[in-house]
Amino acid sequence: MRKDRFVTKRTRKKRRRLIIWGCVVAVLVGLLIWMFYGEIVVKHYVVNSDKVSNGNSVRIVVIADLHSTYYGENQQDIIAKIKEQNPDIIALVGDIVDDNRSESGAIEFLEGIRGICPTYYVLGNHEVWSGQWEHIKEMVASYGIIVLTNESETITINGIELCIGGVDDPEVFEYSTDEQIRAMSSDEEMLDAFVSLNHNTYNILLAHRPERFEMYQKYGFDLVLSGHAHGGQVRIPGLINGIMAPDQGLFPKYAGGKYVENSQTMIVSRGFGLDERMPRLFNPPEVVVVDIVGEG
Numbered sequence: 001m002r003k004d005r006f007v008t009k010r011t012r013k014k015r016r017r018l019i020i021w022g023c024v025v026a027v028l029v030g031l032l033i034w035m036f037y038g039e040i041v042v043k044h045y046v047v048n049s050d051k052v053s054n055g056n057s058v059r060i061v062v063i064a065d066l067h068s069t070y071y072g073e074n075q076q077d078i079i080a081k082i083k084e085q086n087p088d089i090i091a092l093v094g095d096i097v098d099d100n101r102s103e104s105g106a107i108e109f110l111e112g113i114r115g116i117c118p119t120y121y122v123l124g125n126h127e128v129w130s131g132q133w134e135h136i137k138e139m140v141a142s143y144g145i146i147v148l149t150n151e152s153e154t155i156t157i158n159g160i161e162l163c164i165g166g167v168d169d170p171e172v173f174e175y176s177t178d179e180q181i182r183a184m185s186s187d188e189e190m191l192d193a194f195v196s197l198n199h200n201t202y203n204i205l206l207a208h209r210p211e212r213f214e215m216y217q218k219y220g221f222d223l224v225l226s227g228h229a230h231g232g233q234v235r236i237p238g239l240i241n242g243i244m245a246p247d248q249g250l251f252p253k254y255a256g257g258k259y260v261e262n263s264q265t266m267i268v269s270r271g272f273g274l275d276e277r278m279p280r281l282f283n284p285p286e287v288v289v290v291d292i293v294g295e296g
């Protein structure tokens, strides 16, 4: 009798220990999956404007920093996610092509989004570093995409007039053979040369570099769409929004998300780029959806 009770007690203890270890392993596996989760997520932002009539809206899908990375066969995962959003406009904000990878991933992506809706593109730094940026711009344009090289276009969507400007990545000063471009010393000069906003129109700037937000603010764009920061690579949700980003260093201010300064809004996509040297943690690749919603 005493022996039976002892055995039962021991068995119960063993079972309890097994359950505890099972829970610990399950939590660790769950944490690891969450940390390295690589499925594309959709990040949705709403920007209100009194320049747009009440009840009216425009939807922009922003894609940044693909770096020719594949997401599914023929890029079907990313293309399906974009189509699901029913965008009115697609904004490609640079580094769609990479300087160290074959451009085939970018080509299949461009082929896949062809004809979905009006699409705009600006240059990123890796595309400049490839030394092939003129070729890349021609290639992008060959898919019916509007390449914005320090210029803007006006388009009317759902009865809303939008002016969309795009600025080259400032790396062109270093690498360009064009004397006029080399003579400039900053992207501010490029913007000065073409920006002349009608403030009754809703004005959007596509610019690869978010760290230049303070400078963009002098022009009075309603919305800036950007990328480049890769979400700060490693995030701790709710605590640290990115550990490191190019041109911003440690704990970047504009790693990814929505920023409002001086009544101007910038949305920074965390993008799609994968870096073999540093994994993305708590930082899944994202399709950004921006709804400009009227409150006028």
Ligand SMILES: [Fe+2]
Residues within 6 Å of the ligand: 065, 095, 124, 125, 126, 208, 227, 228, 229
């Ligand atoms: Fe970049």
